[in-house]
Amino acid sequence: MPRINSTDELEKVRKEILSLRDPNKPCISICAGAGCLASGAGEVIAAFKAEIEKQGLTTDVDTKGTGCPGFCERGPVVVIYPEEICYLQVTPEDVSEIVSQTIKEKKVVDRLLYVDPATGEKAIHESDIPFYKNQERTVLCNNIKIDSKSIDDYLSIGGYSALAKTLTEMTDVEVVAEIKKSNLRGRGGAGFPTGRKWEGSRNAPEKIKYVIVNADEGDPGAFMDRALLEGNPHSILEGLIIGGYAVGSNEGYIYVRQEYPLAVVNITLAIKQAEAYGLLGKNILGSGFDFTVKVHQGAGAFVCGESTALMTALEGRVGEPRPKYVRSNIVGLWGRPSVLNNVETWANVPLIINKGADWFTQVGTEGSKGTKIFSLVGKITNTGLVEVPMGITLRDIIYKIGGGIPGCKKFKAVQTGGPSGGCIPEEMLDLEVGFDELTKVGSMMGSGGMIVMDEDTCMVDVARYFINFLTDESCGKCVPCREGLRQMHRILKNITQGKGKEGDIETLEELSETAIEASLCALGKSAPNPFLSTLRYFRNEYEAHIKEKKCTALSCKELISYYIAPDKCTACMICARKCPADAIDGGKNRIHVIDQEKCTKCGTCFEVCPSRFGAVKKISGEPVPAPISEEERIITRKSKEK
Amino acid sequence: MSEILLQIDGKEVKAKRGMTLLDAARSAGISIPTLCHHEKLEPFGGCRLCIVEVEERGWTKLVVSCVYPVEKNLIVRTRSEKVDRIRKMILELLLAHAPDSPKLQDLAQEYGADKDRFEKEASFCIHCGLCVRYCAEVKKKNAVGFVDRGISKEISFIPEIASKECNNCKECFTLCPTSYLQAVFVLTESLAFPST
Secondary structure, three states, rough: OOOOOHHHHHHHHHHHHHHHOOOOOEEEEEEOHHHHHHOOOHHHHHHHHHHHHHOOOOOOOOOEEEOOOHHHHHHOOEEOOOOOOOOEOOOOOHHHHHHHHHHHHHHOOOOHOOOOOOOOOOOOOOOOHHHHOOOOOOOHHHHOOOOOHHHHHHHHHOOOOOHHHHHHHHOOOHHHHHHHHHHEEOOOOOEEEEHHHHHHHHOOOOOOOEEEEEEEEOOOOHHHHHHHHHHHHEEEEEEEEHHHHHOOOEEEEEEEOOOOOOOOOHHHHHHHHHHHHHHOEEEEHOOOOOOOEEEEEEEEHHHHHHHHHHHHOOOOOOOOOOOOOOOOOOOOHHHEEEEEEEEHHHHHHHHHHHOOHHHHOEEOOOOEEEEEEEEEEEOOOOOEEEEEEOOEEEHHHHHHOOOOOOOOOOEEEEEEEOOOEEEEEHHHHHOOOOHHHHOOOOOOOOOEEEEEOOOOHHHHHHHHHHHHHHHHHHHOOOHHHHHHOOOOOHHHHHHHHHOOOOOHHHHHHHHHHHHHHHHHHHHHOOOHHHHHHHHHHHHHHHHHHOOOOOOOOOOHHHHEEEEEEOOOOOOHHHHHHOOOOOOOOEEEEEEEEOOOOOOOOHHHHHHHHOOOOOOOOEEOOOOOOOOOOOOHHHHOOOOHHO | OOEEEEEEEOEEEEOOOEEHHHHHHOOOOOOOOOOOOOOOOOOOOOOOOEEEEEEEEEEEEEEOOOOOOOOOOOOEOOOOHHHHHHHHHHHHHOOOOOOOHHHHHHHHHHHHOOOOOHHHHOOOOOOHHHHHHHHHHOOOOOOEEOOOOHHOOOOOOOOHHHHHHHHHOOOOOHHHHOOOOHHHHHHHHHHHOOOO
């Protein structure tokens, strides 16, 4: 690779790359993101390569493994260029048909297209699929266009032009001013204005400063940063270099969790490629600006996503937070000014530099500009990554993009903001998504996790689950978090097991106050949110659990019983055969009865009882009806007599 | 060094830049309870008992006085209904570990904390870290350290170091507010380096 020494040379290299590429040459791009790889994309890529060779098309067709386009529910996702035909759930068996039909004959393979479940219409292009159609993909959109391991691909779509613009046309002050003007707010959780953070560091008197990428994404069910880092690592790198230039830092760090091996590989490779081109290192593009980047792999602690804990860990010590009465952009890593931004925040930087702050602020609400990527998971038809404009309603995300709740179930709540976020009920679905809006209703933006829950979800159990997660992840340094969460989890567990007592809610509220007011870091300060928000909107569920020992969602094992309604049971024996505990008594023509002593409440009988009978019932908060007499249990097949 | 004037519990207090609120209060004879603070050690901010209320330009917030730096014209209240309520809760949480600690009992009496509010825990360590930090910062031996994380976190002597250093020192023993440390040491000694 030749070293690029100036902006002109960069443009020359870009032209060369483009001149070697024929936009009309067919290209098969297969998502090689973590989700699609898990559903077999690796085999699909290998099959395409083999098939193309077999059909003698090696020089006529390109294949590439790209980043995640977001539609993980239907992976592996394959897009054929230049027509942009989108095939879903592609298996190696489909490959030869795709090559012979679509590549050679230019025909669409109908059965691999997206079918709208409502209208039955098929969508040929990605942009016709409702999941994509209702998104606004400015950050994620490049994932599918490039091979995540190729810097040339990134350059071919205009990569590093923002860096070139910064280094040649803008002063550091102008860069900070542009980011400030864009009102970009941190995508990692708290939503602190990025420009102000940068400005603080830039103005700090110390000579040595740092810029850091927070890629310690640890929220259950969240994979936005992972997809970006795996799919388009150069965009984050470019943002980071620009940030370094703006604040006067020559050293950057990428703190990425070790559990993201592909992200580690791709970003490390991206750094090497950028170094070879001279986009990192000494005298970048002849500007006199030096910048190096190191990758640091996190050792698997959730709390290290917290800024001070992350910096302590980077220093090589135990990842525990430290008091932050002076902000870390002034006193951070090794006591020096350090700008720490989330992956998605950095990925937005080159876009803002290239297109301008005014372009960025066109989208969004008063306080929250631009787009936000959410990972839409849980009880939702279209699981995946979605990028939406700030200000979109939760309802649009869940129904228009997410396709609603599967299995004809009713929506109950959506949990946003990660484990320390909150649950938002149905009556608030028209809430516009934004940092301040979500905080106002007792939740938060967080890094963009969005877990949809249906009517079968017990909200007390949800609170217990998240408090348990946070108890596990507490670093243990301060008392309100370590001891307070321990007690909160114990009480919540008791409530879900029917051992709740009067006064529990009040004790939980008191523990919450102490954690919020007195904890050392944001983990402890926000940890009571799952409890507080579920109490706020679903207090009746807490009271039912405590007073009536009833789980209204019929979910808490200790509070439910399975019961076979004698008038519905046809003695088909299916449940009796499947019961792993041998707890169902019954035989041919003998109505089945569950032995409550033996029953382990696994729910198998409930699941296997044919829906046309619907004889197995879940009940809670009421005694199981006494079994009917032996005589009454005998079925004489009346139906045959009729 | 420049002098900073602030108000603590209605009293004008002179402090030096770089002092914490706790330093300033104590220098003026105002007491704030602490468990993890030690004058020879770097501030830790773990027990949170020294929480106080500060008012700045009309804004009131709770801060931990052992790490919060003094600022000009700050108004500090070392007791308030909320501060007392939080201290009481912190004490009750710790009393689940060490109900018989004299230090905790004295504080419990002052703040009306109920030692039986929460179910008792097996370990009576309250994780103030005095032993760990004293050994590291003052003695520079690192013979005792924290192991594990969160609710599983415990103190542990490193036998290889402890067998050489501890018998002649034991300065940390008197620091421990719950005497848990001695128990851990005796256990380590008997298991790893019996003193025969």
